[in-house]
Amino acid sequence: MNLRGVFIEDTFAEAFTMRVARILITGRSARWAREAALNLTGFATSVIGCKCEAAIERELPLRExxxxxxxxSVLFMTMGKDDMGKRxxxxxxxxxxxxxxxxCYDGLPEAPDRVGVGSALRHFGDGFQISKVLGGERFWRIPVMEGEFLVQEKFGMQKGVGGGNFLILARSADAALEAAEAAVDAMSSRTGVILPFPGGVVRSGSKVGSLRSKTMIASTNDAYCPTLRAVTTSALPEQVNSVLEIVINGTDAPAISAAMRAGIDAACRDGVLAISAGNYNGKLGPHHFHLREIMGGGEPA
Amino acid sequence: MSEGVVARLRQRLRHQADLGEVLAGGWTGLGPSELAVRPVYLEGSGTVPLGELFDLRGEPAGRIRFEGDLARADRLAAGLAEGEVIVEGSVGAQAGLGMAGGTLRIQGSAGPLAGAAGPAARRGMTGGELIIRGSAGAETGARMRRGLLAIGGQAEAYAGHAMIAGTILIFGDAGPDVGLWSKRGSVVALGAIEIPATYRYACTYRPAHLGLTLTRLRARYGLPVKKRHFAGRYHRYSGDLADLGKGEILEWTAE
Incomplete structure (x- = not known):
């Protein structure tokens, strides 16, 4: 399958079930709402090292x-239920x-699983905190030097999907980056989807485990490293000199499929030779996103 | 979606009617014929079934709408625990007395003691939302323990008297002695108010929780929330310092 001259490999992205919460942050201005959101989602690229994965989902229109x-709006994801409250x-x-x-407010009010957040943070108020119940939900007003911090007592949590991905195989690093930027632009601000890595892009895709160390749970994906083409079992077609990965997490599989479709479509441009995806032969994750099926050109593998 | 049950007053009430038993306990699953037998105490006549005073129609949908002049109907939605009650006009005294949940929307004005505690009760409303689009009589929300009480017009004296907790918003002017003897709870004055001497000024700020409450009142009930209510600041007074002193009056200011 080709899309504007870019080969779409007959493979799939393999993703995992995670827990997801939606956090709504408001502020006096968009600047401060964003500042808090950026800090909340900082160092949250991968559960491997950060214990959570998070990113800005979208800006809220005032009516919302x-x-x-x-x-x-921020999507915040952990591997298990127990982790969510702690993080x-x-x-x-x-x-x-x-x-x-x-x-700070809950953005999944319909989710039956509820995790206490304001109920713990209220103790910072040292007994001066005030509770308000509105529409059946409890909120905590915590006095701070600036005025008050308002936080909802409980946040909804539901099953989500983490690890949707695709790889951009390009003729040069510049072409790969331009294609990745175009893909990120096309995938950003979609409801139900986040790209948790820096700028939405990963340059250091990993394989499970290590060739040399038994203690490492992940190490560089040598099969896709252009500099190792001559010394390892390479998966790279000829003329590919750079690979970037887009990792997509979401509230559900359809949201990820739709985002992948938009992202891959945007990434198929000059200098890009192929689109591939990372998987573990279907052994680890229950969610399989078949590239050709997503792009409307083939049956599920 | 069904509009629920509609109760239209058959003829103007000539005497006070006590509707306190009509919506107490579970009622949202009841149809017109079942609600029609609920008792009303009519001054001068004794106990009569609701159906004798009101023409009831519709079907159960968790909502009941009262139509007609109910200025002589007291204790409407007293003890309300569920569902949505809409009153198209004004009501008499003690509407939503001791209500624990659900929503009572009064499109007109309410007499004294709306959302307050009954004579022998320690607590007024303990939950739910009581919305009065018009003005409210004296001692509205007296001894309320929890819940939201919003008054679109003026509030007479002693609103929030001896409040234990909860929130009262007054869009119009507030009468004297608002929040007197309160332990906790918030009185939000968007119009003129005289701060009791037993409250002490704390600061002037923008409370985020008011934005949340005002957004809900505008979106859900269409109350006249203005941009200035969001954009303005609020003087915070702590009180009643003659009691526990953990309550507050938030007075809107254009400063």
Whole structure:
């Protein structure tokens, strides 16, 4: 299958079930809402090293803002239920509570699984905190030097999907980066989808385990490293000199499929030779995103 | 979606009617014929079934709409725990007395003691939302423990008297002695208010929780929330310092 001269490999991205929460952050201005969101989602690229994966989902239109102020929606993902509460308390406590003018709300009110966040952070108020119940939901007003920090008591959590991906195999590093940037632009601000890596792009795709160390759970994906073509079992076609990966997490598989379709379509441009995807032969993750099926040109492998 | 049950007053009430038993306990699954037998105490006549005073129609959908002049109907939605009650006009005294949940929307004005505690009760409303688009009589929200009470017009004296917790928003002017003897709870004054001497000024700021509450009141109930209510600041007064002192009055200011 070719798309504008770019070969779409007959393969699939293999993704995992994760837990996802949607965090809504509002602030006096879009600047401060974004500042808190960027800090909340900093160092949250991969559960391997960060214990969570998170990124900005989109800016909220004012009509969707819980308190009428500029807001940002964040998707926050962990591997298990138990992790979610710990990570949210740590991160919201250190990055949103501390950020001027912000407030923090649950963005998954229908999710039956609820994890306490404000119920723990309220103790920072040292007994001066005030509870308010609105629409059946409890909120905590925590006095801070600036004024008050408002945080919802519980946040919804549901199953999500982490690890959707595709690889851009390009003639040069410049071409790979341009294609990746175009893909990210096409995939950003979609409801239900985040790209947790820097700028939405990964240059260091990994394989499971290591050729030399038994303790490493992941190491460089040597089959896709152009500099190792001559010394390893390479998966790279001729003329490929650079590979970038886009990793996509989401609230559900259809959201990821739709984002991959838009991203791959945007990435198929001059200088790109092929689009591939990372998988573990279907042994590890239950969600399989077949590239040709997603792009409308083939049956599931 | 069904509009639920509609209760239209058959003829103008000539005497006070006590509707306190009509919506107490579970009612949202009841149809017109079942609600029609619920008792009403009519001054001068004794107990009569609701159906004698109101023409009821519709089907159960968790909502009941009262139509007609109910200015002489007292204790409407007293003890309300579920569902949505809409009153197209004004109501008498003690509407939503001690309500624990659900929503009571009064499109007109309410008499005294709306959302307050009954004579022998320690607590007023303990949950739910009571929305009065018009004005409210004296002691509205007295001894309320939880919930949201919004008044689109003016509030007479002693609103939030001896509040234990909860929130009262007054869009119009507030009468004297608002929040007197309160332990906790918030009174938000968007119009003129005289701060009781037993409250002490704390600061002037923009409380984020008010944005949340005002957004809900505008979106859900169409209350006249203005841009200035979001953009303005609020003087915070702590009180009543003659009691526990953990309550507050938030006074809107254009400063």
């Amino acid at each position: 803002s819980p308190d009428g102020r500029p807001g940002i 949210l308390i740590e991160r919201i406590g250190q990055t949103v509570l501390t950020c001027p003018t912000t407030a």
